[in-house]
Amino acid sequence: MKVFIYPTNSLILSDLVERFGHEPLAIMQEIGKKVRTQGLDSPPMNMTPEDPKFGLKYAAVEVPSGVRGRMSLFDPLLSKAEAAIIVIEPVISFGCMGCARTNELVNFLLRGKKIPLLKLDYPTNEEDAKMFVYKISEFLKSLKPAEDKK
Amino acid sequence: MSTTENLVRIAQLSCGAEYSGIQNEIDSAVKQVNAVMVYPEVDIGDIEAIEEEFGLKVASPDLKLLMARAKSIVTGKVHVDAVFIATCFRCAEAAIVRSEVRRYINEKTGIPVISYSFTERTTAGTLLTRMEALTTTARRKSLLAREKQNGLTAGIDSGSTTTKAVVMKDNKIIGKGWVPTIKVLESAQEAFNNAMKEAGVTRSDIQALGTTGYGRFLIGEFLKADLMQEEITVNSKGAVYLADKQKGPATVLDIGGMDNKAISVMDGIPGMFTMGGICAGASGRFLEMTAKRLGVGITELGALALKGNAHNVKMNSYCIVFGIQSLVNSLAGGSTPEDVAAAACHSVAEQLFEQQLQEVDVKEPVIMVGGTSLIQGLPKAVEELLKVKVIVPDNAQYIGAVGAALLASGFISK
Structure with a gap:
């Protein structure tokens, strides 16, 4: 299945999802497309003033342009998501999304999708960390493998 | 601007600029003033500790990064000549951070700072005057x-x-x-x-x-x-010169035909400044339209406003269209032209007060300059809102x- 991960640039979450035979939906994919697309010229991510306009699908013009620009990146991931894992209050080194308002909106939209959703706190000690990985693995095992879906 | 002048290093402390698609515009404006943007290096530990050290708790990690970068400038880890702080327009959390970081850097280092709130419509042209002022302040102190x-x-x-x-x-x-x-x-x-x-x-x-x-x-x-x-920079210099306030702090306010400037000045050199230009309702154009509607010349509007009471007229909008409509409705409802003129001055002053003066430190003397400062009702309205005496020097329009x-x-x- 296509599993949305939050924080959406978490390499650990992305790796876990892959290990259990699913496809992680991570922001790196979308940013990668922007960086590799030729003909755009707004470094470092090749976003242009048109991108926040795509974000109008999710939020009106009174919402800051940075939120809407980020939502334009999240759009393909949100529309493909068949399941999601959300880690609450992770440390920055685990994965970091820059804008709190965008994070709130993304989390809200995921809840509204009525897809299998795992929400769990970021662990602060070794015992919790083991439980953290166990819960994620059990959740991923419960999902239909990506191959079956095809 | 001359490309032969020395290169100025500007630190970019921003949140959301790249996601708004305007980084290229920022870079383009900076290039035109022979400056280079630098992004102060910080490590994860700096970001994690910054809320406690800076004393401001925020939810957005990019704002934590912004504060950590400010700290690396203040502690001398990175050397820059000027600082550009930019966050998304309409983001409340970012507006608080932007304002406090601006003050923090200026107080601790004296490095010239400009802060700006952008939308995806921000262009290099809009930023150019600001970048030019920032680099001039950094490189031409002797002038x-x-x-x-x-x-x-x-x-x-x-x-x-x-x-x-x-x-x-x-x-x-x-x-x-x-x-x-x-x-x-x-x-x-x-x-x-x-x-x-x-x-x-x-x-x-x-x-x-x-x-x-x-x-x-x-x-x-x-x-x-x-x-x-x-x-x-020119208006700051002109203002303190004409007002004979060249030493010490001063605040220069210039409500122009198209945009407003609010500048914190120290010894005649701008330290922090803001240029508004999003709404015509906050500009001299609003007063021009009011004068036209009242059938008086723009030079007569000020004297008329001095005789009126702004609070007798209810304005439903600051907008140059709907605000004028409010004034027209008031006239139809029996308001006097004096009260309407005063209300128009109050409306423009209030927008300057509400939307721009947070971006600078208002210190006395407050000097109003430009053609609009001669519309006497306007300095009076600013005095009422700021509760300070406003100086309008002779030849303020020049x-x-x-x-x-x-x-x-x-x-x-x-």
Whole structure:
């Protein structure tokens, strides 16, 4: 299945999802497309003033342009998501999304999708960390493998 | 602007600029003023500790990064000449961080700072004047320290509504010209000719010429000016010079035909400044339209406003369309033209107060300059809102031209 991960640039979450035979939906994919697309010229991510306009699908013009620009990146991931894992209050080194308002909106939209959703706190000690990985693995095992879906 | 001038290192402290698709615009504006953007290095530990150290708790990690970068400038980990702080327009959390970081850097280091809230519509052109002022403050401190005008010099201020020119000799204004801006070059030439005629001099007598305002480059190149400078530094200089407040802090307010400037000045040099330009309802244009609707000249509006009471008129909007509509409705409902004129002045002053003055530290003396400062109701409305005495110096409408003539005298020896 296509599993949305939050924080959406978490390499650990992305790796876990892959290990259990699913496809992680991570922001790196979308940013990668922007960086590799030729003909755009707004470094470092090749976003242009048109991108926040795509974000109008999710939020009106009174919402800051940075939120809407980020939502334009999240759009393909949100529309493909068949399941999601959300880690609450992770440390920055685990994965970091820059804008709190965008994070709130993304989390809200995921809840509204009525897809299998795992929400769990970021662990602060070794015992919790083991439980953290166990819960994620059990959740991923419960999902239909990506191959079956095809 | 000259590309031969030394390169200025500007630290970019921002949240959301790249996601708004405007990083290219920022880079383009910076390149035009021969500056380079730098992004102060921080490590994860700095970001994690910054809320406690800075004393401000925020939810967005990019704002934590912004604060950590500010700290690395203040502690001297990175050397920069100026700082550009930018966050998304309408983000409340970012507005608080932007304002506090701006104050923190300016107080701790004295490095010139400008803060800006952007949308995806922000262009390099919008940013250029601000970047030009920022780099000028960083690289031309000795020029800006000039307190007296020497020799025979002239200044031309090409504004969006009017073009002003002065000729100065040995620290005195000896000729003035003020014409509406129609065609930029022709209006400038006319204002300049009028000033030279009054002064009894010719172009060849003028030892140095400075230009400022929107048309500064066009006019400056045509008239072979020695100095082509944006209006923030020029107006700051002109304001403290005309008000005789060259030493210590001052706040300069200039409500222009198209945009407003609020500048914190120390010893005649701008430290923090903001330029508003999103809403026409906060500009001199609003007062012009009110005067037209009341059937009086713009020069009469101020005296009318002094006789009125703004609080007798209910305004439902600051907008140049709907706000004027409110005024028209008030007239139809029996309000006096005096009250309506006062309400218009109050509306413009209130927008400056609500939308721009948070971006600077308002310290006395507060000096109002530009043509709108002569609309007496406007300084009065600003005084009421700020609860401080507002100074309107003589020749306040020539502020840009005087500042340009004053600074241009620094080029005579060359």
